[in-house]
Amino acid sequence: MLLDRSGVIDDVWTVIGEDDALPDGPAILPAARLAELAGVAHPVGVHIDNAADPRSLQPVLDRLGLISVAFPSFADGRGFSIARLLRELGFMGRLRATGPVIADQFAYLLECGFDEVSLPETVAARQPADQWLAQLDRLSAGYQRGALPGATDRGAGRQSILDQRRAASS
Amino acid sequence: MYRYDEFDHRFVAERTAEFSAQVERRLAGHLTEDEFKPLRLMNGLYLQLHAYMLRVAIPYGTLGSRQMRMLAQIAETYDRGYGHFTTRQNIQFNWPKLRDVPAILRDLASVEMHAIQTSGNCIRNVTSDPLSGVAADEIEDPRITAELLRQWSSLHPEFTFLGRKFKIAVTGSEVDRAAIAVHDIGLQIVRNAAGEQGYRVLVGGGQGRSPFIGKELRAFLPRDQILPYLTAALRVYNLHGRRDNKFKARIKILVHELGIEEYRTQVEEEYARLDADAVRHPAEEWDRIAQYFALPDLPARAEDDAGYQRALKQDPGFADWVGRNVHAHRTTGYRAATVSLKPIGGIPGDATAEQMRVIADLAEAYSADEMRVTHEQNIVLPHVALKDLHKVYRGLVGIGLDAPNRGLVTDIMACPGLDYCALATARSIPVAQRISERFGDTNRQKEIGPLSIKISGCINACGHHHVGHIGILGLDKAGVESYQITLGGEPADLPAVGERTGPGFSYEELPDAIETIVDTYLAAREGPDETFLQAYRRLGMGPFKEALYDAA
Numbered sequence: 001m002l003l004d005r006s007g008v009i010d011d012v013w014t015v016i017g018e019d020d021a022l023p024d025g026p027a028i029l030p031a032a033r034l035a036e037l038a039g040v041a042h043p044v045g046v047h048i049d050n051a052a053d054p055r056s057l058q059p060v061l062d063r064l065g066l067i068s069v070a071f072p073s074f075a076d077g078r079g080f081s082i083a084r085l086l087r088e089l090g091f092m093g094r095l096r097a098t099g100p101v102i103a104d105q106f107a108y109l110l111e112c113g114f115d116e117v118s119l120p121e122t123v124a125a126r127q128p129a130d131q132w133l134a135q136l137d138r139l140s141a142g143y144q145r146g147a148l149p150g151a152t153d154r155g156a157g158r159q160s161i162l163d164q165r166r167a168a169s170s
Numbered sequence: 171m172y173r174y175d176e177f178d179h180r181f182v183a184e185r186t187a188e189f190s191a192q193v194e195r196r197l198a199g200h201l202t203e204d205e206f207k208p209l210r211l212m213n214g215l216y217l218q219l220h221a222y223m224l225r226v227a228i229p230y231g232t233l234g235s236r237q238m239r240m241l242a243q244i245a246e247t248y249d250r251g252y253g254h255f256t257t258r259q260n261i262q263f264n265w266p267k268l269r270d271v272p273a274i275l276r277d278l279a280s281v282e283m284h285a286i287q288t289s290g291n292c293i294r295n296v297t298s299d300p301l302s303g304v305a306a307d308e309i310e311d312p313r314i315t316a317e318l319l320r321q322w323s324s325l326h327p328e329f330t331f332l333g334r335k336f337k338i339a340v341t342g343s344e345v346d347r348a349a350i351a352v353h354d355i356g357l358q359i360v361r362n363a364a365g366e367q368g369y370r371v372l373v374g375g376g377q378g379r380s381p382f383i384g385k386e387l388r389a390f391l392p393r394d395q396i397l398p399y400l401t402a403a404l405r406v407y408n409l410h411g412r413r414d415n416k417f418k419a420r421i422k423i424l425v426h427e428l429g430i431e432e433y434r435t436q437v438e439e440e441y442a443r444l445d446a447d448a449v450r451h452p453a454e455e456w457d458r459i460a461q462y463f464a465l466p467d468l469p470a471r472a473e474d475d476a477g478y479q480r481a482l483k484q485d486p487g488f489a490d491w492v493g494r495n496v497h498a499h500r501t502t503g504y505r506a507a508t509v510s511l512k513p514i515g516g517i518p519g520d521a522t523a524e525q526m527r528v529i530a531d532l533a534e535a536y537s538a539d540e541m542r543v544t545h546e547q548n549i550v551l552p553h554v555a556l557k558d559l560h561k562v563y564r565g566l567v568g569i570g571l572d573a574p575n576r577g578l579v580t581d582i583m584a585c586p587g588l589d590y591c592a593l594a595t596a597r598s599i600p601v602a603q604r605i606s607e608r609f610g611d612t613n614r615q616k617e618i619g620p621l622s623i624k625i626s627g628c629i630n631a632c633g634h635h636h637v638g639h640i641g642i643l644g645l646d647k648a649g650v651e652s653y654q655i656t657l658g659g660e661p662a663d664l665p666a667v668g669e670r671t672g673p674g675f676s677y678e679e680l681p682d683a684i685e686t687i688v689d690t691y692l693a694a695r696e697g698p699d700e701t702f703l704q705a706y707r708r709l710g711m712g713p714f715k716e717a718l719y720d721a722a
Contacts, residue, residue, distance in 0.1 A: 075208055075291070077331025081408045084328050088444060102205050104192065111327035126200050134191075139184045141177065143321040144328075145448060161177040161321070162455050169454070 001124035004116040005136060008129050011118075013045055013066060028068055037063060047098065050078040054085045061091045068118070071099030080112045087113035103127045106135040111146045171234055171540060172317050172462045174282045182279045185286060185325070189213045190272040212292055212330065214285030215271060219592050224263045224271060225288040226278060230298035230316040230340075231259030231543040233283075238530035238541060240281045242523035248274055253526070255511060255519040257583055257634055258337070259297050259543040260288055264590055286324055291332045293323035293404075297339045299347040300544040303465055304552045306500045310359045310367055311463045312342035315396065318451055318459055322397055329404050333411040334419035336404070337376075349545060349661035351375045351384045352637055354421045355403065360390060368392045373403065373433070374425030377631035381667040382422040385430040387437065394453070398446035399437075405444075406436045466538035471503025471555050481560035488563050490574040490612055496559065503556050507537075509549040509566060510573040510581065514610035515603050518584045519547030525571055532565050546583055546622075548576065578615040579623060579688065580606045583634055587627030587644065594627035596644025596651040601625055601680060608681045609688070618688055621702040624659070637661040639703050640687060641668040642680070651677045657687070657714055658706045669711055671718055683718060690717040 002011045014023045018030055028045040029036065031052060037044050037060060045066030046057070057067070067086060069079045083095055097109050098118040109117060117132070145160045159167075174182070189209075196206040214225040226241070241261055245253045248270045249263045256262055266274060278284055288295055296316040303311045319338060323329070329336075341348040342359040350356025356372035369391045375384025391399050411424045425433045482489050495508040509529055511519050521529075529549055533541045536558040537551035544550055554562055566572040575581045582605060585591065587598025602625055609615055624638030628645070635641030641656035652674035659668030675683045688702075690713055695705045706714070 074205065075331055076413055077291075077329075077333075078409055078413070080328045080331065081405050084405070102201070104201075104205075104209055105331075108325075108327040108330060126202070131195070131200060138188050139325070140180060142181070142327070143324055144326055146327075161181065162452060164177060165175070165458070166452055166454060 001119045001121065001129070002116060003119070003129055003132055005110060005133075007133060009116065015047065015068075026065065028066060034060065045094070045096075048082075050076065050082060052082075054082050054089065057086070057091075058089055061086075061089060061093075064091070064093050066094040066096060067091065068096040068098045069114075071097055071101050073099070074101045074105060080108060083109070083112040083114050103131040103135055106132045107138055110136075111142070111144070113146075171232055172229070172313075172459065178282070178321075179279075181324070182282075182284050182286075185213075185284065186272065186275045186279050189275060193268065193272060208290055208331070211290035212287055213275075214288035215268075216289060217592065218264070218590050219588075220590070221265050222268055222271070223590065224266045224274060224285060225256070226261050226263070226283060226285050227288045227295045228260050228283075228543050229320050230296060230302070230313045231300055231545075232302075232313060233541050233543070234539050235530040235534040235541075237281045237283055238526050238533070240277060240283070242526035242530070244274055244277060245523040245526070252520055252522045254517075254586065255521060255543050255547050255549070257519075257545050257547060257585070257632060258295060259300075259545055260295055261543070262586075264586075289335075291334050291336075292330045293319075293326065293332075293336045293338065296320050296323070297337070297348060297353075297545060299341050299343060300542040300550045301347055301497060301506055301552070302342060302542070303463060304497070304499050304506045305343050305345075305347075306498060307344055308342045308500075309361060310342045311460075312340040312348070312357075312359055313463050314456065314460045315340045315357060315359065315369075317462075318396070318456070319400075322400075322451070328401075329408060332404075332408055333413050334416070334421075336407075336421065338400075346662035349634075349637070349665075351665035352377055352381075352634070352661055353384065355387075355400070356384050357396075362390045366392065369396060371399070371403075374422040374430070375665075376420055376422040377634060377636045378420065379417060379629040379631070380422065380426075381631070381636040382426060383665045383667065385425065387430070387434055393456075394450055395441075395446065397451055398444060398449045399441055401449050402437050402441035402444060405440055406433065410436075465501070466540070466553060468501050468504060468538065468553055468555070471501075471557065473502050475503070475555075475557040478556050478559055485560070485563075487567070487572065487574070488560055490616070491563050491572060492559065493616075494574045494578065495576045497550075499553070501553075505554050505556060505559060506550055506552045507554050507559065507562060508544070508576040509551060509571050510575055511548050511571075512575055512581050512606065513570040513573050514580060515607045516570060517599050518582050518602050521549075525569055528565060528569055528571065532562050536562050546576075546581060548581070574612060575615060577620045577622070579609045579618050579621045580615060582606060582623045582625065583638070584625040585627050585632035587625075587633075591627065591632075593630055594644070595629075595646040596627045596653065597677070598625045598627035598633055598644060601642065601644065601653070601677070604681050605684055608685060617698070618692065619698065619701055621688070623684070634661065635659070636667045637665070638668060639706070640684065642684075645674065647674070653677070653680050655683060655687070655718075657711065658703065660703060663703075671711065671715055673719075686717050687714055690714050 026043040043065035047068040216223040339348045339353040358370040371388040372384035373387040497506040538553040542550040582602045584598040584602040588594040625642040626633035626635040637659040656668030
């Protein structure tokens with residue numbers, strides 16, 4: 001199941017393995033095939049594992065339409081920092097969390113800069129989309145700013161309680 | 171004291187509702203037990219040996235009488251009439267039922283309390299000096315920083331699924347009463363050469379199975395950079411800390427394996443790179459929090475008080491108590507007083523609902539409505555007028571709260587051990603009780619002088635045994651409890667990890683072994699002014715080892 005803050009969405013991207021031919025459409029490459037990025041006409045994404053150094057993607061960030069970050073387990077939180085880093089490095093494309101994360105993490109994922117979540121069917125079966133969307137209203141505000149301060153139109157940034165206090169007192 | 175504003179109230183209410191929904195989703199099968207476990211831990215709910223345990227946060231140990239009375243009410247309504255104050259300035263209830271937990275959380279929220287991040291692999295309750303705002307040697311009240319960090323770390327989107335728990339302590343004085351060197355991050359408020367206030371930052375201290383004393387990460391960090399700098403320090407840990415082995419996942423192992431220089435390089439690089447202005451706290455927010463921690467309006471008092479002097483002469487118990495449990499206060503005519511939760515033969519840190527109410531009443535009447543939980547598991551009444559000290563003392567007599575033993579051999583720290591804890595390998599509480607009874611005589615305790623005994627019932631070291639002057643670690647040797655003894659540990663004054671005496675002792679042998687150590691010290695000390703720790707540092711392990719093992 002693929003979902004973002006609007007609910008379940010269609011996946012226009014094809015995930016490509018080590019030896020697969022490139023499709024005639026948007027493709028998510030394994031990190032090892034990133035060199036093939038140059039000659040491709042369609043949008044290209046990349047899938048990285050959570051031990052990868054996101055800074056290594058810096059030279060190609062503006063040519064990537066999507067970055068998928070692996071979550072081997074919902075309890076392994078490295079992906080949250082990777083997303084923050086990628087946003088801070090200036091990545092403006094889609095950020096996808098891929099793996100068995102849980103609905104209770106949806107707000108955290110969005111606040112760290114992810115746009116969408118790609119779930120294995122086992123998790124999707126137990127936690128249907130309505131449980132994920134319910135998480136969006138979980139907290140009206142936290143004490144930290146979202147990943148894209150000031151960019152609330154992208155839906156990812158949020159005002160922190162500290163910002164709200166300042167607005168209320170001025 | 172800090173008071174919630176509308177935003178804090180809403181945050182805690184929403185968090186309570188979220189946890190209630192999580193309990194329902196667990197019961198309905200939407201969450202597996204594996205998925206639910208970290209969620210309930212992040213809300214302070216453990217599954218122990220016999221029952222659930224709920225750990226309630228007491229941020230930096232500070233609370234008022236209405237909060238203490240609510241803890242008493244919760245103990246009576248949902249538990250067995252008592253609670254256990256912990257070595258991290260929190261309180262634990264040992265017998266709540268899962269279905270009652272949402273109601274308990276709502277009761278707590280009504281008095282501005284919660285159980286957020288008292289457990290789990292996240293940033294835990296920030297601890298501080300129990301004499302904050304009282305001590306004359308303080309540069310700044312560390313609770314302003316601690317409250318800022320409490321808010322910043324609460325449900326932090328990036329740092330809520332760390333490799334392991336993360337503990338931060340703050341001290342505002344040169345004399346460290348917050349044990350900052352044995353925390354993942356320790357902050358000491360300092361002034362630089364230009365007179366600006368900021369922090370000395372320690373990293374990678376900790377106890378557990380691999381004890382480390384924290385290393386200096388920064389000699390001086392400007393105050394307004396604390397959140398960006400901690401963000402960088404946590405991010406490096408979150409990305410690079412080990413995830414392959416739970417026992418090697420704390421930041422102390424990362425710092426040890428990388429070396430402090432390499433860890434520092436990575437943190438400084440990240441700190442230089444990130445957008446500090448987006449993370450920094452606004453100056454108004456600092457000022458807003460700081461006003462809550464201004465010293466309360468204490469009526470002017472004379473330096474001395476005739477009634478106090480008379481009571482000292484006429485009530486020897488009071489004189490003993492004043493000699494041990496009363497601390498200087500920065501305001502003329504005032505003192506801070508420690509209420510000992512270590513009655514002779516009692517369970518360290520336990521308090522009944524009745525005792526909690528008595529302490530709350532005394533705080534309301536005589537201590538500007540304020541109390542502090544100490545990491546030694548006692549309660550401090552921080553603002554008592556000299557003329558009221560005897561009334562406070564009389565209020566503590568008769569209900570097991572008057573022990574004149576702060577910092578003495580019976581002021582024992584102990585984890586819950588095998589009586590409650592699913593991780594424990596040996597009992598801790600009965601060990602503490604037997605040692606306490608052995609040394610119960612007040613005069614004997616006075617003769618022995620300052621001596622800390624700290625007991626952990628497994629290598630996770632919740633009883634801080636590594637930094638006890640005498641540390642006791644309970645292990646399981648082929649189904650039999652065996653207690654290792656360490657000597658010379660100290661959390662603050664030249665922090666050090668204790669050294670093992672040698673082979674362990676059985677449960678039955680242990681009180682005699684402790685007595686042998688104490689007798690060896692008394693015989694070898696240069697005079698009554700040389701404390702156990704000083705004598706150990708002068709003599710080394712030799713004479714103690716000899717006395718413990720050669721005679722047998």
